[in-house]
Amino acid sequence: MATTAPALELDKIDEAYWAALAEGRLTLQRCECGxxxxxPRAACPACLGxxxxxxxxxxxGRLKSWVVYHxxxxxxxxxxxxxxxxxxxxxxxxxxxxxxxxxxALLTAEARVRFVATRxxxxxxxxxxxxx
Amino acid sequence: xxxxxxxxxxxxIAGIGATAFGKLGRDTLSLHxxxxxxxxxxxxxxxxxxxxxxxxxxxxxxEFMYGQRVAQALGLAPRWGGAWDQGGAANITLIAFAxxxxxxxxxxxxxxxxxxxxxxxxxxxxxxxxxxxxxYGWFAAMGGYGMIQRRxxxxxxxxxxxxxxxxxxxxxxGAQNPHAQLRKxxxxxxxxASPLLVDPIHRDDACLLSDGAGAVVVMSAERARQxxxxxxxxxxxxxxxxxTCDLTLRESLxxxxxxxxGRTAFEMAGVTVSDVDVAQLYxxxxxxxxxxxxxxxxxxxxxxxxxxxxxxxxxxxRLPINTSGGLLSExxxxxxxxxxxxxxxxxxxxxxxxxxxxxxxxxxxxxxMHTHATLIVGSS
Numbered sequence: 001m002a003t004t005a006p007a008l009e010l011d012k013i014d015e016a017y018w019a020a021l022a023e024g025r026l027t028l029q030r031c032e033c034g035x036x037x038x039x040p041r042a043a044c045p046a047c048l049g050x051x052x053x054x055x056x057x058x059x060x061g062r063l064k065s066w067v068v069y070h071x072x073x074x075x076x077x078x079x080x081x082x083x084x085x086x087x088x089x090x091x092x093x094x095x096x097x098x099x100x101x102x103x104x105a106l107l108t109a110e111a112r113v114r115f116v117a118t119r120x121x122x123x124x125x126x127x128x129x130x131x132x
Numbered sequence: 133x134x135x136x137x138x139x140x141x142x143x144x145i146a147g148i149g150a151t152a153f154g155k156l157g158r159d160t161l162s163l164h165x166x167x168x169x170x171x172x173x174x175x176x177x178x179x180x181x182x183x184x185x186x187x188x189x190x191x192x193x194x195e196f197m198y199g200q201r202v203a204q205a206l207g208l209a210p211r212w213g214g215a216w217d218q219g220g221a222a223n224i225t226l227i228a229f230a231x232x233x234x235x236x237x238x239x240x241x242x243x244x245x246x247x248x249x250x251x252x253x254x255x256x257x258x259x260x261x262x263x264x265x266x267x268y269g270w271f272a273a274m275g276g277y278g279m280i281q282r283r284x285x286x287x288x289x290x291x292x293x294x295x296x297x298x299x300x301x302x303x304x305x306g307a308q309n310p311h312a313q314l315r316k317x318x319x320x321x322x323x324x325a326s327p328l329l330v331d332p333i334h335r336d337d338a339c340l341l342s343d344g345a346g347a348v349v350v351m352s353a354e355r356a357r358q359x360x361x362x363x364x365x366x367x368x369x370x371x372x373x374x375x376t377c378d379l380t381l382r383e384s385l386x387x388x389x390x391x392x393x394g395r396t397a398f399e400m401a402g403v404t405v406s407d408v409d410v411a412q413l414y415x416x417x418x419x420x421x422x423x424x425x426x427x428x429x430x431x432x433x434x435x436x437x438x439x440x441x442x443x444x445x446x447x448x449x450r451l452p453i454n455t456s457g458g459l460l461s462e463x464x465x466x467x468x469x470x471x472x473x474x475x476x477x478x479x480x481x482x483x484x485x486x487x488x489x490x491x492x493x494x495x496x497x498x499x500x501m502h503t504h505a506t507l508i509v510g511s512s
Contacts, residue, residue: 008264067278068331073259073271095380097265109286
């Protein structure tokens with residue numbers, strides 16, 4: 001039974017990000033120029049250089065916005081509706097698309113959230129829990 | 133930076149033409165040809181004077197050298213032409229490019245045309261996975277607009293009534309348009325009962341999906357006089373702006389490129405929002421209209437709910453919008469129908485006509501508010 005979303009398009013840098021997630025670490029890139037960025041990419045969007053290194057996120061963040069899908073645009077999500085997709089801002093600064101592992105009715109703006117690595121099929125996702 | 137105000141009023145939309153809207157089951161080239169032939173007839177000119185053909189790339193299929201195929205289908209060998217991929221901001225942007233190219237002596241008379249068939253063809257473009265974030269279920273343009281809408285509600289307390297006001301106005305106007313795809317007025321109760329698709333977006337917040345084509349003829353006002361174009365409508369100003377594809381990379385979700393685009397267009401046109409009699413605002417989703425109103429300066433950021441209350445956006449109100457129904461009611465076409473309606477308002481030939489309309493502002497925007505373009509037309 002299919003339990004994962006469509007195939008991801010992973011280049012080498014993406015693969016390193018997903019490999020770290022599989023080990024339970026949420027990583028972002030930090031450039032020598034000071035810029036921290038996500039999602040993974042080869043060149044720093046601020047200075048355009050490649051003098052960056054992986055940094056493990058502390059895991060805390062805030063819920064900035066979210067939607068709840070009542071329709072599935074892909075068959076693997078058909079049995080999950082209604083499910084949320086959230087925009088979380090990490091304490092380090094970068095923002096990411098994720099899911100909040102909570103009842104949709106409990107989601108509130110600026111809620112504190114914490115990273116939780118979630119195994120799903122052959123993939124580990126970076127989801128967040130509400131900090132209560 | 134200052135836009136070239138000397139262009140104001142020196143260029144015109146000389147003719148407009150469109151196919152039917154809805155589920156047509158036709159290829160895009162034949163749709164282009166029909167719309168362009170009608171636009172040429174509306175301008176009262178033959179195709180022999182056309183030396184530029186600019187088209188918006190269709191979403192339902194990607195074809196190599198698509199702009200050149202359109203020119204070939206039209207039996208034309210233009211100096212300048214091509215297909216432009218910029219999402220829904222493309223049509224106004226192409227009109228601006230045509231004007232700038234003509235101004236600099238590179239061509240004289242341009243066709244700007246759009247055709248697509250996502251309703252009978254593939255709607256996949258609008259429902260596609262949003263990169264590797266599809267692992268989290270992040271799909272479709274609607275998801276992105278919903279994320280923006282939620283943030284607007286969070287920051288400004290924007291009530292459902294504001295979103296409903298946009299949909300109700302477009303549907304009221306579209307119901308009177310014999311060419312509209314959806315001719316069904318919408319009541320507040322019906323809006324509220326409309327099912328949630330991607331919460332907070334209801335079905336009636338979302339635009340139609342349509343086949344169809346629309347084209348305009350662009351030339352200088354002087355050339356229009358020489359060619360005895362019967363109802364040329366002067367272009368007063370234009371502007372554009374673009375931001376990131378990924379929402380996560382934007383500093384703010386509640387401010388759009390309408391700010392930069394609108395500021396440039398209004399400065400070029402030498403008018404302010406208080407001069408605007410009627411507006412055709414890109415309504416792919418109702419949130420887009422509300423944020424465009426704020427970002428053009430019709431009201432302060434976060435105050436749009438008060439601005440749109442009491443039928444302000446409907447005919448007879450303070451700022452009638454989308455008087456032929458917009459994307460919500462006339463056709464889901466990404467923006468060309470708004471340009472056509474702006475032209476009709478200034479000509480005084482719209483079905484839902486704003487009496488004495490002198491200045492009309494139009495917005496086009498693409499992606500999930502990635503791109504924005506503004507066009508102001510007027511009786512000059």
